[in-house]
Structure formats: structure tokens, C-alpha cells
Amino acid sequence: MAATCYRHNHFLRLVLSCRKITAQVTNTSTSSIIAMASSSEQEFVAHYRAKLNRFPRSHHFWDAKIASRVGEKLGFRLREIGVNAVEIDVLEEQSRPLHYRMMVLPLFDSVKRVGVEVTGVDRLSGGLHP
Template identity: 65%
Template sequence: MTAPATARSAHLLRLVLSCRKMTAQVTCADNYSIIAMASSSEQEFAKDYRAKLNRFPRSRIYWDSKIASKIGDKLAIRLREVGVSSVRIDVQEELSRPIYYRKMLTPFYDSVKRIGITIDGAEDLPYLG
């Protein structure tokens, strides 16, 4: 059962994905300002990024499900610090992603939920293991 539009979260979780980096940001629906953000380009992930960059044969994608899970943890902790307990996602945008990205994002959503942040719309996403 979905909540009415007035009871839904006023914070939108958006993911910006490329083969080199993953960025998760939560914006306020009223003024589109960024409330919390976590990215694979942060200092914590620089060592892993350099290792994948210099690996032979070269990889097409420089982040994986393990890094996505860590980014989810960081984002959820930052959301808790500012007092946000619920976010929503654009389900159609998430379903339009290529299948290899969706598989790697399942641990991201799981880690955000594990910290205690509710994700409205995540129940409509098929878990791909």
C-alpha cells in the first residue's frame, strides 16, 4: 500500500552513475538543495580507484557493489546526523538503468535501510541478487 502524496517523504534520493564514479545525493523537494551526499570520489575510496585504474587488463567500471554498499552506509549516517529518516526514489528512473548497474545497486539500498533510513519506492524495485 502506498502512502498518499502528502505523507510521502519530502526528500529525494538521486543516484548519478558513470563507469568511473557513483554519487548519491539527497535533495529537498521544496528548493532542490542538497541535504546529504556521498560519492566514490571521496578520499576513502581513492586507493581502490587507483588500484583499478592501474590494473591490467583494464576494467570498464571502477566501482562495484562493495563500494556501493559503503557509499550507502556513509549516506545513511549523514542523513541520520541531519535528522532525515525517510527518502523517496524515482522508481521509473531506477528501472531505466542498465541491468549491470541495477545489480550493483541492491547492496546500496540494503545498506541505507540497514542503518534505519526508510526508502519510499524501493519496494517496487525487483531485487536482482
């Protein structure tokens, strides 16, 4: 999708794996990352180690609570640099497996709670978002 299709100058993309969640915001005109937050940051190391050493071993090292905290950190970083609105790719979010979609919705909610508008979340279908 070309950058001209976005209504905002900032695009929020999530990179998900079973080990971590990373949220990065890019400036659509320069394609440069202007802010990011990840579950691999120092704050989450204790949680990660606890999941790693648990028996039976878990295959997912982050959850909705961690996603929410990552969203909060990202929201604060965006506000700090003066960004008050971002847009998500609704089709990309809808293409995710259901369990991932359920776990990332709190991230979007946290970004919004901090005061950064997240355009596109309201268009996520399937009744996953209030």
C-alpha cells in the same frame, strides 16, 4: 515529476558512470542537496587507483561493495541531520541497465540498515530485490 508527487520531503537520486557512483538527497520543497556521498571521496582513492593501474584495464571503477559503503556513508549523514526517510524514483531505477541495477541495490540496502527508510525499493521489479 513534480515535487508534490513525493510522499516524503527527501528524494534520493543516484548519478552513475563507469568511474564513480554518487548518491545525493535533495529536499523536495527547496530542491537543495542536503546530503551526499560518492565513490570519489578520499576513502575510495586507493581502490580507484588499484583499478586504474590494473592490467587488463577495467572499465568499471566501482562495484556493489563500493556502492554499499557509499550508501552506508550517506545513511549516517542523513541520520546525523535528522532525516529518517527518503524516496527514490522507481521508474528511473528500472530504466537503468541491468548490471547497474544489480550494483546499486546494496546501496539502498545499506541506507536502510543504518535506519533510513527508502521508499520505492520494494517496487523495483524483475526479482532483483528480495
